[in-house]
Amino acid sequence: MKDIFDRENEISLLKNSLDSPLIVIMGLRRTGKTSLVRSVLNEEKVTYIFLDMRRFENKEYIVYKDFIQVLEKEINRIVKKNRDLISHLQIRGVQIMGISVNFSWGRDKVELSDIFSSLNDWGEEKGKTVYIVIDEAQELIKLKGYNVLYSIAYAFDNLKKLNFIITGSEVRVKDKFLKLQDEESPLFGRTHIEINIKPFDKETAIRFLEEGFREQRINFEDKERVYDILGGNPGWLTYFGYVYIKTKDEEKAIVNTKKYAKKLLSREFCNFLKEGGRDKRRYVKVIETCKEGCRWKDIKNSLEALEGREINDGTVRDIVNNLLEYSFLIKEDKEYIIADKLLGEISDLRC
Ligand SMILES: Nc1ncnc2c1ncn2[C@@H]1O[C@H](COP(=O)(O)OP(=O)(O)OP(=O)(O)O)[C@@H](O)[C@H]1O
Ligand SMILES: [Mg+2]
Known part of the structure; x- marks a missing residue:
């Protein structure tokens, strides 16, 4: 895979698991969860709905409307390329307006399981599986007044053409959101495939920097030092490379990367x-x-x-x-x- 360095094991595990109803991808901030999922799904040319929950990270709580609006936008993106999906969306709480759909969240709200069923019917008709990616799903713990797990469990049990890929940067995504081990949880006991994405080890981090710089025809000696200071997180190393290529100033690139990482990690910590x-x-x-x-x-x-x-x-x-x-x-x-x-x-x- 061109845009993803290393990660052969994770890539083949994900590819080989695409027929599983539930895949959980875990990894710290900037380790490459999103790019891995997107590039595998793009390369496999599958149809996927990508729900970015990170956008809710600064919110104290979210409501059904917030979630449903993200879903609506994504479904409309799919509908644009696949007009035939519209006919399957003639369900309660969905207004069809020409070539786009509008989801209600008020009194006559659209039910998530109905949307999932529609996508599944469409998948059956086309003979293909549709993937629902919930990126940074732990943010959904903050969803008040609606439990998406019932719909996911319903889909898991009944909708064979709908599979889920859930990513999370925290252990919480498994224990507090999916709650697969919790007898009270709608998803209790469902099997899933788990993929853990770790920061690069020293040798891989050095090769990553080497290859990045080689592509730019830059000879960079201090790779080991950079690893010792920044660690093996591909996101930070990518940022370092980006600044270094622009400025050719190693100290500046280190300082800027630290600043960038600090800002991001501080926000999470706060x-x-x-x-x-x-x-x-x-x-x-x-x-x-x-x-x-x-x-x-x-x-x-x-x-x-x-x-x-x-x-x-x-x-x-x-x-x-x-x-x-x-x-x-x-x-x-x-x-x-x-x-x-x-x-x-x-x-x-x-x-
Ligand atoms: N294996 C890799 N090869 C090349 N670049 C990578 C790799 N992994 C991550 N990156 C780069 O690191 C940055 C962070 O990756 P990505 O956004 O996929 O991580 P993430 O885990 O989803 O991060 P976040 O926690 O912020 O959502 C991106 O610029 C991405 O291109
Ligand atoms: Mg991400």
């Missing part, structure tokens, strides 16, 4: 703090403590030093679990480490 009414000083302290790896005891000690008093294990556990759940922290054996090296830059967080 949303995380705000969402749970969490204490900024404590959480930033844990991130600082775990920059180079840490143990439970180090976290507890650092929090006690911060507050000058004893802190009970339950409180420490809550803080650590929250950071794990939102994928800011990773646990490896008994060690904790920040999930992205540049998360270590947010010490002076302002939010």
Whole structure:
């Protein structure tokens, strides 16, 4: 695949899983989830509805109308190229206006399962599967008054020409949104394929930079140093390459990339703090403590030093679990480490 470097395993797993009703793709910010999904689906020339939930990241909560408007826009994009889909959308809550559709969200609202059924019928007629991609689906935890999981479960069980690809940058997408392990959840017990996208390891990151620079006919020596400073996140490395190619100034490219990553990660971290009414000083302290790896005891000690008093294990556990759940922290054996090296830059967080 031309535009995707490395990731052979992830690409073939995704391609080979396209007949599964549910694929979950997990990876930290900027690791390449969206580009992987889009390029595989484009290359396979399949029809897909792409629902970008990231747009809701700064909202405290969302309502059905917000979600349905994103869906409406995407369906209209498909309808433009496939007029025959319209005849399948003659359902309650859908107004057909020439060559576009209008979804109601008020009293006579369109039901998500009806839209899914329509897409499935169309898929059956055409003899093809239609894919629903929900990008950064954990944002849907904030959807009030409507549970999209019932419609997804209905589609999973009944609509054979409709498959789902769900991406998320947080562990929450599985445990708090899809809730596949939760007996109370509509999706309980459904099998799924899981694809994890990790930052590049050192060797891959260096090859990635090398190839990027070679394409630009630039000889760049300091690849290892760049990895040591920025880590292996393809998004940051891409940004670094972009600035370096423009300026030929390595320091400037590093500083700018750090600034860019810091802005993005800070926003995520601030949303995380705000969402749970969490204490900024404590959480930033844990991130600082775990920059180079840490143990439970180090976290507890650092929090006690911060507050000058004893802190009970339950409180420490809550803080650590929250950071794990939102994928800011990773646990490896008994060690904790920040999930992205540049998360270590947010010490002076302002939010
Ligand atoms: N394997 C790769 N090869 C080439 N470029 C890549 C690769 N992975 C990621 N990138 C680049 O890194 C940047 C981030 O990728 P992408 O937007 O796909 O990541 P993401 O995980 O969806 O990020 P976000 O969390 O912001 O949604 C993009 O500029 C993309 O082109
Ligand atoms: Mg993305």
